[in-house]
Amino acid sequence: MNSPAFRDWQSVREEVLRRIHAREWRPGALIPSETDLAREFGCARTTVNRALRSLAESGLLDRRRKAGTRIAAQPVAKARLDIAVIRKEVEERGQAYGYRLISRQVGVPPAGVSDAMKVSPSRRMIHIYAVHTADGTPYAVEDRWIDTGVVPGALAESFVQLSANEWLLANVPYTHGEISFSAQAAGAQAARALECADHSALFVIDRLTWDGASAITKVRLLFGPGYTLRTQV
Amino acid sequence: MNSPAFRDWQSVREEVLRRIHAREWRPGALIPSETDLAREFGCARTTVNRALRSLAESGLLDRRRKAGTRIAAQPVAKARLDIAVIRKEVEERGQAYGYRLISRQVGVPPAGVSDAMKVSPSRRMIHIYAVHTADGTPYAVEDRWIDTGVVPGALAESFVQLSANEWLLANVPYTHGEISFSAQAAGAQAARALECADHSALFVIDRLTWDGASAITKVRLLFGPGYTLRTQV
DNA sequence: CAGTGGTCTAGACCACAGG
DNA sequence: CTGTGGTCTAGACCACTGG
Numbered sequence: 001m002n003s004p005a006f007r008d009w010q011s012v013r014e015e016v017l018r019r020i021h022a023r024e025w026r027p028g029a030l031i032p033s034e035t036d037l038a039r040e041f042g043c044a045r046t047t048v049n050r051a052l053r054s055l056a057e058s059g060l061l062d063r064r065r066k067a068g069t070r071i072a073a074q075p076v077a078k079a080r081l082d083i084a085v086i087r088k089e090v091e092e093r094g095q096a097y098g099y100r101l102i103s104r105q106v107g108v109p110p111a112g113v114s115d116a117m118k119v120s121p122s123r124r125m126i127h128i129y130a131v132h133t134a135d136g137t138p139y140a141v142e143d144r145w146i147d148t149g150v151v152p153g154a155l156a157e158s159f160v161q162l163s164a165n166e167w168l169l170a171n172v173p174y175t176h177g178e179i180s181f182s183a184q185a186a187g188a189q190a191a192r193a194l195e196c197a198d199h200s201a202l203f204v205i206d207r208l209t210w211d212g213a214s215a216i217t218k219v220r221l222l223f224g225p226g227y228t229l230r231t232q233v
Numbered sequence: 234m235n236s237p238a239f240r241d242w243q244s245v246r247e248e249v250l251r252r253i254h255a256r257e258w259r260p261g262a263l264i265p266s267e268t269d270l271a272r273e274f275g276c277a278r279t280t281v282n283r284a285l286r287s288l289a290e291s292g293l294l295d296r297r298r299k300a301g302t303r304i305a306a307q308p309v310a311k312a313r314l315d316i317a318v319i320r321k322e323v324e325e326r327g328q329a330y331g332y333r334l335i336s337r338q339v340g341v342p343p344a345g346v347s348d349a350m351k352v353s354p355s356r357r358m359i360h361i362y363a364v365h366t367a368d369g370t371p372y373a374v375e376d377r378w379i380d381t382g383v384v385p386g387a388l389a390e391s392f393v394q395l396s397a398n399e400w401l402l403a404n405v406p407y408t409h410g411e412i413s414f415s416a417q418a419a420g421a422q423a424a425r426a427l428e429c430a431d432h433s434a435l436f437v438i439d440r441l442t443w444d445g446a447s448a449i450t451k452v453r454l455l456f457g458p459g460y461t462l463r464t465q466v
Numbered sequence: 467c468a469g470t471g472g473t474c475t476a477g478a479c480c481a482c483a484g485g
Numbered sequence: 486c487t488g489t490g491g492t493c494t495a496g497a498c499c500a501c502t503g504g
Contacts, residue, residue, distance in 0.1 A: 007474085046474070047473085053490095065481070073403075077316040079412050080313055081314060173255075173256065183458075199434075201435065226415075232412075233409060241492070266471085267470080298469085299502045299503050301469085468504090479491105480493100481491080483488095485488105
């Protein structure tokens with residue numbers, strides 16, 4: 001009538017999932033302690049801990065010392081998005097990747113950019129405007145500012161062959177980044193680069209990359225109509 | 234000259250991060266085995282394993298049995314998005330949440346929906362059209378289909394007070410889901426519900442929720458201009 | 467076939483927070 | 486104060502896969 005032995009943490013995880021799904025343990029309910037479950041499952045507490053920790057990371061369980069473990073009442077879906085280098089993204093779709101630099105200049109960025117990067121409004125940076133293509137058709141437009149104070153090496157790069165995206169990844173260490181997603185109507189310049197109608201709804205990814213307290217680069221990627229970012233939960 | 238003792242997995246993680254960042258270990262390089270690191274750090278191999286596993290999950294390391302552990306050459310940014318219930322999302326912004334049902338009908342969904350849900354094109358479902366508000370202004374429009382064959386209980390719900398979103402979460406167990414993000418121009422109906430201009434660029438979240446092999450519901454959320462989804466990497 | 471990561475165990479101590 | 490999860494240890498076996 002009872003458990004046919006749970007030998008590894010994944011099978012424990014499965015069993016717990018089953019009980020949640022079968023409503024044996026209802027949302028908000030307190031489940032037995034690790035020690036009790038270990039006894040019931042006939043395995044070490046460490047193994048139970050591994051399984052429960054995994055489920056907590058997925059948002060299905062709420063765990064607190066002394067308070068115990070509860071089934072999350074309103075599980076927050078944790079979507080994991082893998083933001084790869086654009087070249088890889090295109091190649092994984094089985095398409096031929098292409099890159100074309102439209103302009104590369106040194107100048108003072110708009111206030112929005114210098115603010116976000118937390119530098120003086122008069123700070124001079126490299127401005128890159130480029131387009132990434134898939135099988136020859138425009139895939140995404142890249143609008144990037146690079147702080148030459150933080151990355152002096154960028155001044156020597158033309159970014160004609162190698163995109164700033166990949167050059168930075170290979171040459172400049174970073175500590176963390178902020179990413180945001182939004183929608184935006186295509187302006188004239190973007191519409192031309194993406195070969196789409198003016199005011200088309202574009203998918204936008206903004207990324208700000210830091211090395212400690214210094215902003216390295218801020219990039220805005222505009223994706224043409226039809227672009228979709230997918231994930232599993 | 235050497236390590237002031239690394240007692241827990243988080244400090245080991247910090248040290249490995251430091252070495253990657255300082256380029257002591259370059260992208261693509263093979264790092265010492267867990268056993269060697271454990272000896273160097275003066276801790277158990279388990280502890281090193283925990284730290285390296287954590288970094289591998291973040292995409293900074295590539296690990297393979299026998300082949301060893303390498304610094305990822307092109308780290309894939311793993312963005313973690315927390316998709317909460319809309320009500321919570323609004324409340325966390327410090328705004329007052331509101332919900333208004335626009336229509337609730339039973340009928341046959343468009344082919345795109347029945348295809349995605351893998352049911353017969355003639356399958357009858359509940360169709361919900363509703364708007365979520367923040368401080369009285371439209372925040373998102375919900376366009377949802379619920380398979381009554383899978384969730385018969387939904388037929389008894391009016392969804393006037395409680396959004397389908399929350400009712401389903403509380404009452405219907407699911408096993409997994411697919412989420413996708415895109416941009417789309419506002420149609421007439423959406424523009425009216427969101428009180429924005431026709432053809433405005435809207436941020437779109439599509440979610441398809443499964444219970445094993447049966448699709449429970451498919452929902453499309455349209456967010457008004459200015460909406461941004463943020464995350465850290 | 468041998469080296470590496472993946473995992474399990476039993477026991478221990480600790481940090482935290484509920485009562 | 487006490488119960489719970491969080492973690493560390495030392496040792497062991499195993500699975501995978503490169504050479």
